Amino acid sequence: MIAKVIVDVPASQTDRLFDYEIPDVWTGAIQPGMRVVVPFGPRKIQGFVIAIEQESDHDKVKPIEDVLDVTPVLTDELLTLGEWLSDQTLSFKLSAYQLMIPAAMRTKVKKEIILLGDVNQLPIHLQVFFHSGKKALWSDVISQEKANMKLIQQLVKDGLLEVRYKVEEKGKKKTERYIKLSECDGLIEEIPTRAVKQREIISYLKESKKPVHVQSLIKELETTRQLITTLVKKGLIVEFEKEVYRDPLAGVEYERTTPLQLTSQQQEVIGPILHTLEDKSHQTFLLHGVTGSGKTEIYLQSIDKALKSGKEAIVLVPEISLTPQMVQRFKGRFGSKVAVLHSGLSMGEKYDEWRKILRKEVEVVVGARSAVFAPFTNVGIIIIDEEHETSYKQEENPKYHARDVAIFRGEYHQCPIILGSATPSLESYARAMKEVYHLLPLTTRVNERAMPSVEVVDMREELRSGNRSMFSEKLLQSLKERIKKGEQSVLFLNRRGYSTFVMCRDCGYVATCDHCDISLTYHRTQHSLKCHYCGHEEKMPNSCDSCGSEHIRFFGSGTQKVEEELTRVLPEARVIRMDIDTTRRKGSHEKLLSSFGRGEADILLGTQMIAKGLDFPKITLVGVLAADSMLHIPDFRSAERTFQLMEQVSGRAGRHDLEGQVIIQSYTPDHYSIELVKSHSYEAFFQTEMMQRKTALYPPYVFMVLINISHPELTKVITVSEKIVSFLKRELTASTTAVLGPVASPLARIKDRYRYQCMIKYRNEPRLLETLREIQQHFTREINQGQLQVSIDLHPYLFT
């Protein structure tokens, strides 16, 4: 029997199936979806078995060396999905499969040198490596002295040493020690009567009837490890290791919740979903529900229905809003049937949660983007909450969108997909309009609360009337009022750091990164300038690098500066600041939020991350300091993002009994993306924005591909870019497809690499993937050996 294997070598030349013979002992045991160790050239590496066939067309087929799994880690469905994904994203099949397994299961290959003879036969300077044993790490021996390589090759030839490859998993299963009574319990009488503790342990074990966790027993009976070892030695009890899961939520209690009575609108909306579940058919729903309209309850009851018919559910949530509060809602309804997957977990914790899914110990998984690959075999529903969030698109290879993967799986399992949002992406809403998706509108809030009133303050007016601070008169007054009434406020700023850039007032010089074409950001805590792209950091200069003037100052304002300013104008206010800098440490996010929830602060000041999920009854005021900060970035989705963000943010106010107020400060208050937030008119925004997209030829009217070319030499980048563009123009349908560029990327240089890009806009281009593959193929050699990088992004969200 022959196994078709994808080997663990991410390169275009190896991105195909390799044939290996299945040794007779493993016939039937090795199945598609398992990981194996195979010889590859002179070394040993990991591979995924994709298929099993009778024969091979190859004459020299090596046997499989080892099997890493007892049961397949990739289901048949995931194997097919991986193939499709690598096609659609132009990435290696290997990379697609690696997405689907937790990082802990990815293997690394260790190269070891084994001593076969006696230590004294070795040259003296090599002996040191073998003093503690017969094994030494190749990397240790070589890193000391490069010339050792030659010597070792000779010693291997002489038969004194051997080089061996060892494939190891990165993560380990966690085990704990357990004890139980041994079979021969007649011996118990032999324990001396004065050995009280020993007798106590035995009777405890007799009573419990099942194995007992050693650590807990020691604690409970106030005994010691030594005593247990004694009993083991006497043969009265047996000690063994039992695999346990690392529980990231250990000790957290969840209050059980029961399904809520649905409003008539909710009932209307859930009907078609339940119907699809009964029919066992596939349909993508777009659940468009204003903030507070009870989307989550719809999710919960739909999932419940799926589970009751013996199926599983996947819930995707943007990383940023995957907070304990969110998890609690699912755990509260479905208890221990829920696994959680997100980046806050350690590698080991993710590994454990993932294995619960594989072993079917859970029925629901709640997680960020990659949870869409959960290895369930009987998926009944997939939910994507906050559907418009751009974090569902992975920016690294494979550049996939979780929505596309979800729909693929929905078709495979013939089950419904729910995309939920208060502000759907234009793409999804347009599809709903064309009835590709089934639109489910929820227009009212569950508790009948009105949407918060939104006021837009024209900051130009403020400036004209002499207010040069970053807070408008209106906002400042409202903040003061809340503090007086003991209510809470949220201030939102879409920037981090202290100030955006540093400029010389005399000559206009702006401090920029030496390695990237980007201005440096001032960070007050370290009193330094940082590059947000390459991490480069330098001291804040005392004088201008260009003219020597000392009038060098910060411009723009970040969260740190706002915080300072805030304590100046409102000294009585207690402020909590939340941005990447204050939440970097694990758990600090939750800490800050719960502190705010307990009312330990009056104002929560933060970036993007506070726009979501925040749900505290005492928040009655939301202020947006600079609504247009996002509007002017060169991205065709900037208006869409602005509207979505403003809507999200305003949804934070007045969610409960108290009425909410929203104040948006803007320098372009008449722009439709800001203006329409006042009336919360998603529909109107959609229509206006669609007109813009239509005239400028942007998605959803066309599809886009972004090709980014980078190299340390500018001339090289330009010639390659031009070659690519002329090739595309030659190959693609000239009448309906536009090839734009090449132009310098918005970030023309990052980490000393020049960057150019070109764009394709198309409606229907059957030869597209094929043509793009040819480009990849054509530059493989240069990419492999040289400094060239060509990145292709289908349906891009990032244009830097």
Added chain:
DNA sequence: AGCACGCCGACT
């Protein structure tokens, strides 16, 4: 990605 093979310049 590694690793071997092979071809060319610099040196004992």
Added chain:
DNA sequence: GTCGGCGTGCTC
């Protein structure tokens, strides 16, 4: 005449 530089091509 050999050592070692790295361009080229292969890995079932």
